[in-house]
Amino acid sequence: MHYTGTIWRPPYEADSLILEATAGCTHRACKFCTLYDELPFKFKVSELPTMESDLLEAQAWFHDPLSKIETRLFGLPAPKHCRVFLAGANPFALKAKRLIEISDLIREYFPSCKTIGCFARVTDVASKTDDELAALREAGYTGLTIGIETGDDAALAFMNKGYAAQDIVAxxxxxxxxxxxxxxxxxAGISGKGRGIEGARLTTAACNQTRPSLIGANMLTIYKNSELYQEILDGNWEEETEIEKYQEIKALVEGLEIPVEFAMLGASNPVMLQGRLPEQRGQLLxxxxxxxxxxxxxxLRSYRTNLRHL
Structure with missing residues (x-):
């Protein structure tokens, strides 16, 4: 299999076939992010012959059916079939034509594959027409994972995310x-010291206008090679305490009015939690x-400072 650098995937894609479609990030300007610093380029697209070679290799060993959690989270059908997750920071940035070529190639080698997922930026969705989105759904693209980070416009602007809360909703x-x-x-923590609860409030205001299958909370971990670390040294931003981050998460759980799975499963979380809202709100709180x-x-701070890598 051809993989470039560290491969990142959501926890719930553990049973999916991971196929590299891109490497790096089209944006690569978020002040807190260091995930792709090891790559000597910003963004690279996998060639179709390379992906075909990987699919041929994967045929020899990949036979897992769709996992139960994916079925529940994304409302996917229960019959056994494989799911493919495209590796890369945001493969959904590719043109719709290329994404459909990839889905056709996947089906050639895995006819039982019914769904394809990947990471996506809000701006990747905006670059597609309504007809293209419909065609991509027909091609099997569903269960996208979008790192919205927050609904706090001030934090989104400071961190150079490239969109606003209303863009998430739209x-x-x-x-x-x-x-x-x-x-x-x-x-959690992206709004900065003293603003976490306000950031959570603004996020719930945006999320309550959407229909995500899951909201996965992660904790901001700042590394010295990030642009955000330099902002701290320059006195332009202060980090929340670990307790503030959990108070922020509490405010988020309290404010969410939509039916949604809530989870804290990534390595940035010292304690992992998962539950269904609103049914398990009390237990989560x-x-x-x-x-x-x-x-x-x-x-909690000891865990954060000793977390060498996400």
């Missing part, structure tokens, strides 16, 4: 219209309160 409405399911990644009161800032 583009997700277009995904809904095309029947393309999607999950969100939220980044109790668990978060316990983390704040029983684990405390020192132990």
């Amino acid at each position: 583009q997700c409405a277009r995904l809904d219209a095309a029947d393309i399911a999607y999950a969100f990644f939220y980044l 109790a668990a978060l309160e316990s983390i704040i009161n029983d684990i405390g800032e020192y132990r």
